[in-house]
Amino acid sequence: MSQLLEVSGISVSFDGFKAINNLSFSIGHAEMRAIIGPNGAGKTTFMDIVTGKTKPDEGSVLWGDLSRNLIGMNEAKIARIGIGRKFQRPTVFEDQSVFDNLMIAVRNDRSPLAVLFFRPKTKDNDKVHELASTIGLSQELMRKSGELSHGQKQWLEIGMLLAQDPKLLLVDEPAAGMTLGEREHTTDILKEAAKTRAVVVIEHDMEFIRRLDCKVTVLHEGSVLAEGALDHVTKNQDVIDVYLGR
Amino acid sequence: MKNSFFMKNPSLLVFLGLLALFTLGVTLMSEAYGSGLVSTSFVKTLGKTLCLALVAIAMDLVWGYTGILSLGHFAFFGVGGYMIGMWLMYARTEIIVVNSMASAPIPPTASELSDAIGSQIFGVVGSSDFPAIWMFADSLVLQLFMVVLVPGLVALVFGWLAFRSRVTGVYLSILTQAMTLALSLYLFQNDSGLRGNNGLSGLQNLPGADNIPQSVISIWFLWGSALALALTYIATSFVVSGKFGSVIRGIRDDEARVRFLGYSVEGYKLFVFVLTAIMAAIGGALYYPQAGIINPAEIAPIASIYLAVWVAIGGRGRIYGAVIGAVVVSLVSTWFTGGQAPNINLGFYVVKWVDWWQVLLGLSFVLVTLFAPKGIGGLVDLFTGRLAPSRKGAPLGPDAGSLREEEAEK
Numbered sequence: 097m098s099q100l101l102e103v104s105g106i107s108v109s110f111d112g113f114k115a116i117n118n119l120s121f122s123i124g125h126a127e128m129r130a131i132i133g134p135n136g137a138g139k140t141t142f143m144d145i146v147t148g149k150t151k152p153d154e155g156s157v158l159w160g161d162l163s164r165n166l167i168g169m170n171e172a173k174i175a176r177i178g179i180g181r182k183f184q185r186p187t188v189f190e191d192q193s194v195f196d197n198l199m200i201a202v203r204n205d206r207s208p209l210a211v212l213f214f215r216p217k218t219k220d221n222d223k224v225h226e227l228a229s230t231i232g233l234s235q236e237l238m239r240k241s242g243e244l245s246h247g248q249k250q251w252l253e254i255g256m257l258l259a260q261d262p263k264l265l266l267v268d269e270p271a272a273g274m275t276l277g278e279r280e281h282t283t284d285i286l287k288e289a290a291k292t293r294a295v296v297v298i299e300h301d302m303e304f305i306r307r308l309d310c311k312v313t314v315l316h317e318g319s320v321l322a323e324g325a326l327d328h329v330t331k332n333q334d335v336i337d338v339y340l341g342r
Numbered sequence: 343m344k345n346s347f348f349m350k351n352p353s354l355l356v357f358l359g360l361l362a363l364f365t366l367g368v369t370l371m372s373e374a375y376g377s378g379l380v381s382t383s384f385v386k387t388l389g390k391t392l393c394l395a396l397v398a399i400a401m402d403l404v405w406g407y408t409g410i411l412s413l414g415h416f417a418f419f420g421v422g423g424y425m426i427g428m429w430l431m432y433a434r435t436e437i438i439v440v441n442s443m444a445s446a447p448i449p450p451t452a453s454e455l456s457d458a459i460g461s462q463i464f465g466v467v468g469s470s471d472f473p474a475i476w477m478f479a480d481s482l483v484l485q486l487f488m489v490v491l492v493p494g495l496v497a498l499v500f501g502w503l504a505f506r507s508r509v510t511g512v513y514l515s516i517l518t519q520a521m522t523l524a525l526s527l528y529l530f531q532n533d534s535g536l537r538g539n540n541g542l543s544g545l546q547n548l549p550g551a552d553n554i555p556q557s558v559i560s561i562w563f564l565w566g567s568a569l570a571l572a573l574t575y576i577a578t579s580f581v582v583s584g585k586f587g588s589v590i591r592g593i594r595d596d597e598a599r600v601r602f603l604g605y606s607v608e609g610y611k612l613f614v615f616v617l618t619a620i621m622a623a624i625g626g627a628l629y630y631p632q633a634g635i636i637n638p639a640e641i642a643p644i645a646s647i648y649l650a651v652w653v654a655i656g657g658r659g660r661i662y663g664a665v666i667g668a669v670v671v672s673l674v675s676t677w678f679t680g681g682q683a684p685n686i687n688l689g690f691y692v693v694k695w696v697d698w699w700q701v702l703l704g705l706s707f708v709l710v711t712l713f714a715p716k717g718i719g720g721l722v723d724l725f726t727g728r729l730a731p732s733r734k735g736a737p738l739g740p741d742a743g744s745l746r747e748e749e750a751e752k
């Protein structure tokens with residue numbers, strides 16, 4: 097079976113500074129992958145490129161069995177073909193209820209006219225309630241999402257990702273600012289999601305990565321430094337030098 | 343279904359009820375149908391105010407809900423007025439010319455007729471030919487289509503160019519001002535085909551209705567304006583109450599997030615921009631026959647800025663806020679600038695409101711922005727209990743990431 101996403105030889109520089117340097121990366125259809133690396137290694141920039149926010153200077157990003165090139169596609173289109181993204185800072189629509197936040201994300205026709213005349217069907221409402229219970233926010237559905245705690249907002253954003261029913265989930269630092277108990281719940285949600293789709297998680301917290309129990313890619317200065325099981329990469333001398341040892 | 347729409351928009355029924363009462367009340371006090379307590383010219387002022395409330399709703403939809411601070415929507419209002427004005431002027435001049443030529447021994451040919459109408463209309467700018475843009479002016483139906491079509495197309499082309507290049511925020515506002523300025527400068531030219539700075543006049547005289555007094559016509563327009571306002575209110579409530587409303591408020595608050603959810607943000611902005619431009623144009627098409635005259639000064643950039651000021655003072659992000667802002671500010675402005683407000687004699691200086699009203703308006707705008715961002719409409723929250731719980735500034739949620747009281751109140 098071919099890979100779901102194949103990134104090859106991408107580079108991007110900002111004002112002469114090479115944030116991504118000849119990076120290649122690929123992930124399969126139902127695979128969990130963790131990306132670690134020091135601050136400024138280019139992890140977020142990598143996600144920016146895959147989701148169309150940043151255009152790389154060179155290289156290709158191929159998607160799906162048809163190997164469509166994602167470069168040049170706009171963000172909305174990329175999201176619609178099945179790549180969902182959670183930002184490093186939780187971004188939910190604070191002024192709207194948890195229910196509305198989830199409903200806006202549920203996979204449906206996204207064109208203005210269809211949305212204008214959209215009336216939620218039973219299956220849409222069921223989906224929202226099901227997601228809310230997955231992310232543990234069933235009690236909070238009618239609250240404004242701005243009132244949620246930081247951890248709950250992170251979950252809500254993950255819930256919004258799942259609602260889109262993407263084939264690939266890109267999750268940037270999901271555990272930041274969470275308590276230990278919240279982190280465990282987050283791991284469960286992500287592991288459950290990875291049973292049916294590809295999930296890429298960026299994280300700094302090693303305990304969190306260990307619980308994910310998956311292959312790890314270490315980024316450094318915009319390219320892959322090491323790849324493999326967590327125990328394998330943590331023994332790698334380069335990784336210890338640039339990341340773990342500090 | 344219908345029930346839930348009204349449930350979601352509690353202000354809708356209240357508004358429609360008040361509007362019906364108001365229109366009926368004015369009619370019963372008018373010179374034509376009632377006691378004559380309200381003069382015909384004041385009926386016209388009230389009718390025009392309803393049109394201003396209509397365009398304010400459009401402004402609220404594009405700015406208060408979608409977050410596009412367009413400073414050009416009054417231009418669409420003006421263009422709507424010009425479009426209906428062309429028919430009004432043409433049709434009425436035609437009747438006059440035909441009547442005056444009827445006594446001639448040889449019946450005039452079509453081209454003689456057209457020349458005569460042309461020199462009547464364009465004599466003031468030293469011309470007598472009909473410019474191409476007057477092509478449809480002889481047909482009310484076609485010209486009514488133009489009311490919707492011309493501003494719609496202008497908004498479509500402008501919006502497409504601006505949104506596609508992702509111009510946002512203050513740059514977009516400046517761009518809309520530039521568009522407005524360009525349009526008004528163009529209309530000021532004598533060869534624009536729309537009579538330069540003379541504008542179109544005599545619009546209060548409906549063709550073929552010479553025997554109907556203005557007191558009656560003013561009531562017709564009052565009802566027409568009230569109906570258009572009611573329909574706009576209903577349509578806007580529909581647009582903002584469902585998932586569409588959720589998406590555009592999302593665009594206002596975090597455009598990038600909406601994009602990554604797979605919505606084409608540009609498409610939505612364009613949709614709202616064009617829709618509100620058309621709303622504004624319909625408002626203008628009802629306003630200018632009541633005003634009697636339209637000239638390029640109406641489209642001046644400042645008019646669009648006032649529109650934003652009304653919405654801000656009334657309270658953006660709520661439809662009735664826009665209505666309150668437009669009604670209060672424009673009526674108070676009529677009072678001050680009409681010379682009715684008593685001058686204040688400070689001994690060393692006499693405050694003449696005709697001159698000082700603008701200063702007062704500017705000051706209120708600044709004060710509202712700083713101290714009452716919810717505007718006058720925010721007072722409604724005092725009665726409906728939409729108040730945030732008072733926790734004396736303590737966080738609402740269990741940890742640092744949650745909104746503080748002040749933020750959650752917004």
Ligand SMILES: Nc1ncnc2c1ncn2[C@@H]1O[C@H](COP(=O)(O)OP(=O)(O)OP(=O)(O)O)[C@@H](O)[C@H]1O
Pocket residue numbers: 110115133134135136137138139140141142184
């Ligand atoms: N739009 C941009 N313009 C200029 N420089 C940028 C831009 N985006 C990222 N960078 C730079 O590229 C480098 C990589 O940034 P990136 O955000 O990808 O790091 P990261 O691995 O996500 O780090 P962290 O762990 O802190 O989140 C940083 O030095 C950053 O300053």
Ligand SMILES: [Mg+2]
Pocket residue numbers: 139140141184268
């Ligand atoms: Mg990052």
